[in-house]
Amino acid sequence: MTEELFRQDGYASEFESIVTAVDGDWVTLEGTFFYPGGGGQACDTGSIGGAKVTETRRSGDDIQHRVPGNEFAVGDKLWCSVDWDRRYDLMRGHTAEHILFNSLQRQVPELGIVKIFISPESKYVIVDRDIPLEAVRGAVAFANSVIDDNLPVTRSVMERDDPEMERVRVHLERIEGDEISVVEIGDVDIAACSGIHVMETGEVGALFVDRKVSAGKDGTAIHFRIGEDARKAANELAMTCMEVTEVLGSKPEDVVRTAANMRAELEGSRSMLKEAAARLMESQEPESVGGAMLYAMTVPTADRKIVSDAAEKRRAEGAVCVYVFAGGSAVVASGDPRVDCREVLSAAASELGGRGGGKPGFAQGGFPGVDQDRILECLRSRASALLK
Ligand SMILES: [Zn+2]
Known part of the structure; x- marks a missing residue:
């Protein structure tokens, strides 16, 4: 049983003790000022006989010190030192x-x-x-x-x-x-x-x-x-x-209020923009290509769902649509068997550099860093070519 010397004096860090057991890296002393950790407090580290103690733990009634690579033997009398700054x-x-x-x-x-x-x-x-x-x-x-x-x-x-x-x-x-x-x-x-x-x-x-x-x-x-x-x-x-x-651009005493106002304004603008984007897609007149209706536009939104919903609607009407929106994202939907959306996207991806995939009737892609109008024109001309 190790004597728990740290209970008597929490401020002592240098001491001499005798080795009572060695089990691989783990060394047990007669008495120790090393706290084995507990109650949420991390254990002590330090040195024994000049060798580093990397960890201390409780093991039954004993306290064990981990001294990697030690060559200590039972009975050794050693100088021990707790890392005081840490403790x-x-x-x-x-x-x-x-x-x-x-x-x-x-x-x-x-x-x-x-x-x-x-x-x-x-x-x-x-x-x-x-x-x-x-x-x-x-x-x-x-x-x-x-x-x-x-x-x-x-x-x-x-x-x-x-x-x-x-x-x-x-x-x-x-x-x-x-x-x-x-x-x-x-x-x-x-x-x-x-x-x-x-x-x-x-x-x-x-x-x-x-x-x-x-x-x-x-x-x-x-x-x-x-x-x-x-x-x-x-x-x-x-x-x-x-x-x-x-x-x-505010004073420290106003910063919380300013940030809260900005956040509310931003949320308001976002939802207005979403609504405007939905209306814009809704009110677009299609061009007629090869007897099909083709809708192609850049949409001022970052909301993928609004765009996907509008595209699904056009597809259900039997039309083909190409929507390009924030960050070089694109959605292609087709209700016309002549247009396979995957084909449109992969052709654009190899031309512009980007990626995309999905199903014949609905596919999504991303062309980061490419100009929106260029993405739109590329997708639109690929879709038209399939309809002609
Ligand atoms: Zn406490």
Whole structure:
């Protein structure tokens, strides 16, 4: 059984220990300050006897260190070193997660926690529902006041049936045993947790939420950054916001309203354009070629469905149509047995460079980078040739 020295002192990173087992890459020590990970916090890395520890894990009552290619033997007394920068970042991140979730719950009291994830690359908490950005704003402000107040973070062990347990944020059903490790942050938060935390909230430095994204059926992931990293991320987002104000030509305080207005306008224009395109196709007079009606036009829309619907209608009338629309797309439909749409498209594709396919009565193609009028003329003349 490995002695879990990290429980006694979360700040020790250099120590000496004796090898008690070696199983390939995995080395077990008598006692260790390497945290094996757990509760959403990533494991420690570092070195043992000068060799790299790439991973640490729990295995029954033991803690195993992965030391690839090691030549250690049972009884070796080795100098060990936890990668302190990594570990301290994880401790601070874990403490920040307690503060952040508490702050979010103050804004949205019914909020539940689903999962946490604390690694050097990313830190987030998954909550059981989407929450408004206004709640995130309030939570981040409160969280930073907790950090600025430099409150003590203490750990204690409580009995499962202790009446005081009522005050504790805990999922008792997820915890085994009668003794429960509880972490208290000043008089702000008290939660069951067996991870490693800092001693004072000030060590977190700063906390900043930079992303709120759906986590599918789990709920919503709230990503956060801490310390110097939080300042850098905040600055990056501020610069992005300023770039957006330049693009939109608005002031920072108006940028949300401006963007919302533009979006509404764009949606309005799109649907008007769709309607206009449909009317344009509807009102076109056909040319008569070889006794058939031929409709050919460029349509000012990016909406493939509008074009396909109109083409299907012409085909049902026994006519032939060629429609070219946004981005060099084309639809050819034919209700006349003389015109095989695939033939029309593949001939145009080999002439102009592009691709297309479908059925004899209906085919679609794309001619990226080719002028719309040129595509139209090519398809139209191919279709006419078949009708003559
Ligand atoms: Zn914790």
